Amino acid sequence: MKPKTDERPGVVILATGGTIAGMGESGTRPGYTPGQIAVDDMIAAVPSLSQLARIEGEQVASVGSQDMTFAIMTTLASRINALLADDAVAGIVVTHGTDTMEETAFFLNLTVDSRKPVVMTGAMRPPTALSADGPLNLYNAVAVAADPAAVDRGVLVVMNDRIHGAHSLTKTNTTSVETFLSPITGLIGTVIYGQTQYFRGPFRRHTDASEFSPAGASTLPRVDILYACADMPADLVDGSVSRGARGIVIAGDGNGNMNAPTIERAALAASRGTVIVRSSRVPSGKVSRNIEIDDDRLGFIVSDELNPVKARILLMLALGKKRSREELQELFYTY
Numbered sequence: 001m002k003p004k005t006d007e008r009p010g011v012v013i014l015a016t017g018g019t020i021a022g023m024g025e026s027g028t029r030p031g032y033t034p035g036q037i038a039v040d041d042m043i044a045a046v047p048s049l050s051q052l053a054r055i056e057g058e059q060v061a062s063v064g065s066q067d068m069t070f071a072i073m074t075t076l077a078s079r080i081n082a083l084l085a086d087d088a089v090a091g092i093v094v095t096h097g098t099d100t101m102e103e104t105a106f107f108l109n110l111t112v113d114s115r116k117p118v119v120m121t122g123a124m125r126p127p128t129a130l131s132a133d134g135p136l137n138l139y140n141a142v143a144v145a146a147d148p149a150a151v152d153r154g155v156l157v158v159m160n161d162r163i164h165g166a167h168s169l170t171k172t173n174t175t176s177v178e179t180f181l182s183p184i185t186g187l188i189g190t191v192i193y194g195q196t197q198y199f200r201g202p203f204r205r206h207t208d209a210s211e212f213s214p215a216g217a218s219t220l221p222r223v224d225i226l227y228a229c230a231d232m233p234a235d236l237v238d239g240s241v242s243r244g245a246r247g248i249v250i251a252g253d254g255n256g257n258m259n260a261p262t263i264e265r266a267a268l269a270a271s272r273g274t275v276i277v278r279s280s281r282v283p284s285g286k287v288s289r290n291i292e293i294d295d296d297r298l299g300f301i302v303s304d305e306l307n308p309v310k311a312r313i314l315l316m317l318a319l320g321k322k323r324s325r326e327e328l329q330e331l332f333y334t335y
Helices: 039-044 047-051 070-084 101-111 134-145 235-242 260-271 308-318 325-334
Strands: 010-017 054-063 091-095 118-121 155-159 162-165 189-192 195-198 223-227 247-252 275-280
Touching (some): 047 054, 047 134, 054 070, 101 118, 101 155, 101 308, 118 134, 134 155, 134 189, 223 235, 223 308, 235 247, 247 308, 260 275, 275 308, 308 325
Parallel strands (some): 010 091, 118 155, 223 247, 247 275
Antiparallel strands (some): 189 195
């Protein structure tokens, strides 16, 4: 960003595509193509952004978030770190599709090395739709990124007037603008037409306090997620191991449970070096250690508060160096 010539904070918008940049044939039909609008056009469509900050935009990717990759996430984290090292940059906004927004937010929460605000936003309705939500979401995200009170709150997600932390939020509805909730630890705050209010900070380690970085993250080891269900086929574990998975996250029933045959196969895999993490398919609640399943005896790790997709990201990053099972477990209590 250019050196400051006025008193407005500098905010850089990094665009990756998604619904917020999508185009549809009609304002009253649900179909659209994501990632069609360039960042400069997105900024121009919300001219009041200039009242909040000195704005610059960069196009990092143009994908629907179902096609988000760790290579893109790594590029994004590295660029954020470089930008935030500039004194002229007060904060970053990342526009992103909502399908995997919680995964990218958590990845950035672990790999961004700055206390400055990093704020993700998106939309549930494309700009061509009636009552498109993207413009106000973008306006509010810039307001948070420019706000000194947002410093040291980790990576934030701003959608539908809510400010969520990366650790807890999850998508809960396929189409509603009220799709993101933080069911375990609650909201970080609210932002209403640019007016911010904060309730709390994050409870877990993040950003500049994290031991992780983008270096090497584009070649992360394979970790699979297996979805537990009634009469779950136990050979799903064998399939993941045979295809080179170094870790498996079980999206378990209830408190991270799985049927007896799967427990047996997972314990065998753990004894041979595959890391097994018990998470839950349930939207809210912690997975407890040594309650219904003897994790110590079987060699399992529990995800604590992390849902399966976030548990997978943490484990992939953690496997970048040799760690004991106890050290891996401690990471899930820390992050």
